[in-house]
Amino acid sequence: MTEQTTTPGATGADSTATPSPTDPLWVERNGTRTYTGFSARGARVDIGPVEAGAVFTPGELLKIALAACAGMSSDKAFARRLGDDYRTTIRVEDPKDVADDRYPVLTEKFEIDLSTLDDEDRAKLLTIAQRSIDKACTVGRTLKAGAQIPDAQFEQPTEG
Incomplete structure (x- = not known):
């Protein structure tokens, strides 16, 4: 699932902003082999194995x-x-x-x-x-x- 959220380090830039090639990206561990990926612009994506369900x-x-x-x-x-x-x-x-x-x-x-x-x-x-x-x-x-x-x-x- 992908959604917009406020994440640490988010710039709050509007949708017309051009993303920087150096905008921070990171993942945080949620549990066994499951993570959430973040961008500094506030995007997030859930990541894990197929068995975890609604993740990529x-x-x-x-x-x-x-x-x-x-x-x-x-x-x-x-x-x-x-x-x-x-x-x-x-x-x-x-x-x-x-x-x-x-x-x-x-x-x-x-x-x-x-x-x-x-x-x-x-x-x-x-x-x-x-x-x-x-x-x-x-x-x-x-x-x-x-x-x-x-x-x-x-x-x-x-x-x-």
Whole structure:
């Protein structure tokens, strides 16, 4: 479940504010293998294993982040041609490789009505949309580049 809430460190910025790439993000433990993720802007998301119920698994969040990033990156291209009220669903349903405990492939599948366009206009729009995704989708670009993930850092909490 995702909802808006007031969290420690929230800036109270209005919805027109551009998020900073350094806005704090963190998770707090709720119980056995369950966490709540927070942003300094007041967003929260519940995270845990499938058995925990109405939570997102970390892998699901990865897939959702990729789908949302592709949608946000291509939004202007689609809206310009289809209108601001166009509808789309973007799925990333590729299976997990259980033996390696990873997702070897993550495919973004857009469900979008392009029936009002002729073949040439549809091909042009899809090319523009893909270029927009390739240029602006930070999540996809990060995954494709093979982001480095240093070992976790373990620190003693500060008292205060």
